[in-house]
Amino acid sequence: MSYGGPYILIVSGEDSKITLSNIMLGEVWLCAGQSNMRFQEAKVRNAETEIKDATHKNIRF
DSSP states (O other): OOSEEEEEEEEEOSSOEEEEEEEEESOOOOOOSOGGGOOOGGGSTTHHHHHHHOOOTTOOO
């Protein structure tokens, strides 16, 4: 499948069927470590503008 979405995933068996919706495919970043890995949005250059313009509905957190 191509990255993107949202997709619908249907899993069915003999007696049951489960439907999952709003599924996205793409990169998954997993970061683990100490608290120094955290970066606050308020510390970004032009933070007010970046936060106001952050309309990436397909990015999940």
